Amino acid sequence: MSDRKIRVLVAKPGLDGHDRGAKVIARMLRDAGMEVVYTGLRQTPQMVAEAALQEDVDVVGLSILSGAHMALVPRIMELMKENDMEDVPVFLGGIIPDDDVPGLKELGVTGVFGPGAHSADIVAAIEEAVTGG
């Protein structure tokens, strides 16, 4: 199992059309040696949960810039739980106000990375969440 690659789903739930950030993250994780499944824009929570299930990913990364994260994230977490995937770490990126972070962590989000986050930190956090968990 030594050649086991970390599989990551990078998803853009909700209605904002700005996927530059998600693509930068996807590219960066690819260059860190991970297998990144990118879903594309405007995913419903159901689509995200279903993709995570079919692809059997180790980590889910969500990029949300619409401000709807407090509506989208709980629904995604709920659906992943229904799919028996509550042990899969979820990371969040995009525009997330600091005040919302504690609430999101309470929902089970492992990490939140906004603008200015360093790529090495993101990679390290993902590797730790996967191998440590």
Added chain:
Amino acid sequence: MDELIAKAQAGNRRAIARLITRVENDEEAAKTAVTTLYSQTGQSHIVGITGSPGSGKSTLVNALAKELRRRDLQVGIVAVDPSSPFTGGALLGDRVRMQDLAGDKGIFIRSLASRGSLGGLSRATSAVVKVLAGSGFDVVLVETVGAGQAEVDIANTAHTTLVIEAPGMGDDIQSIKAGILEIADILVVNKGDRPGSNRTVRSLQTMLHLNPEGGTMRHHGRVMQMAKNDDPAYELPEDGWQVPVQRTVATEGDGLPELVDAIQSHWRYLQESGEWLEREKERSRQEIEHLLKARFMSHLQKAVAASEQEAMVTAVAERELDPYTAVDQLFARATLPEVMD
């Protein structure tokens, strides 16, 4: 593992997904899964989709799956994208084009990274396809990495191979080169609403006509008139399968019913002509050979220490030993009775 396989066979999607991960990462798991599922994998129609990057493979797979679902068939999809030769990472972007399929329980999509294989598929693809076939999917669509001219592994995995071309990708000479076009059971000219698509269709048809054994000259009308594809009797000429050229606009769904008709005609042709068994035999032969090679190599690694092998390599490099004698010695060592047990 047995429980996982049983659940996958019963159609549990989480179990199917997990089983695929195991099969992809672990040779022993692949062996167990294939051994258990193999007898039930003969019913699925494996359809390969290959073509150059940007010809519209993923979009066509999306459109094909929708049409197959309309015909009430369960569809498994395996989409392979390339791994980086430098970092081993991969960006698997085929799902982006398959959004229409979300939420349909009759569809299961799995993205695979090629992980260093060069033939357009990954090493584990054939085992992953068997997991889906053994889990009750009627049709398994296998999308290769964007292929150039020689990535023809798909023809050994699929029963029916679609080669996708888009207009404006080269002149007539491209179409008579050896390689990818030769493996097509069905040629698809996608983006058929683009300028130049008539010319692409024509040059492919001309290529088929140039085949002296193809018999297409005698069935001139058939190749030229794609509308005749809806006549099932017409699909079964006595002298073999006539490779049709199908024009599609995958984004709009144009030409998709006709393409699925052609795929199903090919399936009937394989069954009725007995070529199904021939293809399965050829596929099985390749698979056995491939597994046997892998087994022998891993056996060799155990039989002869790495340091000894390295010393032999050095001896060959320094011209103290020639490569044939080196192979003789290694082979003799690996096949000694006491190491064979």
